[in-house]
Amino acid sequence: MTVRTTAPSLDPIRRRVLQRRIRLVVAITIGYNVIEAVIALTAGTVASSAALVGFGLDSIVEVLSAAAIAWQFAAPDPEKRERVALKVIAVSFFALAAYVSVDAGLSLFGVREAEHSPVGIILAAVSLVIMPVLSWFERRTGRELGSASAIADSKQTLLCSYLSAALLAGLLLNSLLGWAWADSIAALVIAGFAVKEGLEAWRGDACPVPLSALTGERAAETGR
Numbered sequence: 001m002t003v004r005t006t007a008p009s010l011d012p013i014r015r016r017v018l019q020r021r022i023r024l025v026v027a028i029t030i031g032y033n034v035i036e037a038v039i040a041l042t043a044g045t046v047a048s049s050a051a052l053v054g055f056g057l058d059s060i061v062e063v064l065s066a067a068a069i070a071w072q073f074a075a076p077d078p079e080k081r082e083r084v085a086l087k088v089i090a091v092s093f094f095a096l097a098a099y100v101s102v103d104a105g106l107s108l109f110g111v112r113e114a115e116h117s118p119v120g121i122i123l124a125a126v127s128l129v130i131m132p133v134l135s136w137f138e139r140r141t142g143r144e145l146g147s148a149s150a151i152a153d154s155k156q157t158l159l160c161s162y163l164s165a166a167l168l169a170g171l172l173l174n175s176l177l178g179w180a181w182a183d184s185i186a187a188l189v190i191a192g193f194a195v196k197e198g199l200e201a202w203r204g205d206a207c208p209v210p211l212s213a214l215t216g217e218r219a220a221e222t223g224r
């Protein structure tokens with residue numbers, strides 16, 4: 001089934017407003033993730049924490065995904081770049097799943113253990129608050145606009161919030177109870193979701209038929 005990703009009945013002025021919103025949320029996402037990556041990589045190196053270093057690398061993957069959306073919506077006609085943007089997002093999902101799986105496997109087999117890091121705990125907690133909000137705003141805007149790539153990127157952002165939760169749980173459980181394996185189990189579940197979302201983005205199935213498009217179709221059918 002071919003999934004429509006445009007909303008033909010959307011008012012041109014409203015469309016431009018939505019496109020500006022997408023550019024804004026993407027800019028905020030990129031800025032935050034750059035800061036997050038620097039802090040996580042630095043703290044992970046200082047604490048010899050592979051989990052924190054992995055979280056920093058995940059932030060870089062998120063920057064790549066958001067940059068693809070920024071590139072798409074910088075064009076006069078963003079829809080012409082949607083297919084390429086979706087492919088980039090799909091690849092970023094697969095890369096994230098691969099890294100998380102390897103990292104979790106190393107932990108489960110005792111090659112490394114999540115280290116205690118106060119900075120990491122604070123960073124994960126802050127990200128757990130910020131990332132779902134950014135994801136919700138981008139997904140809501142993307143749905144109204146009918147942009148499969150914006151919705152796919154919002155799922156990438158939401159997935160990063162799940163990783164924040166896994167990191168936070170892992171660091172806390174390791175610090176309080178010595179359960180170094182807890183974050184690895186959660187990470188493997190998240191990796192499975194990443195593969196699923198990546199496949200959807202690759203096929204272009206990330207966006208349902210927009211409500212505005214459905215309304216327009218019904219109105220056209222009524223007028224026949």
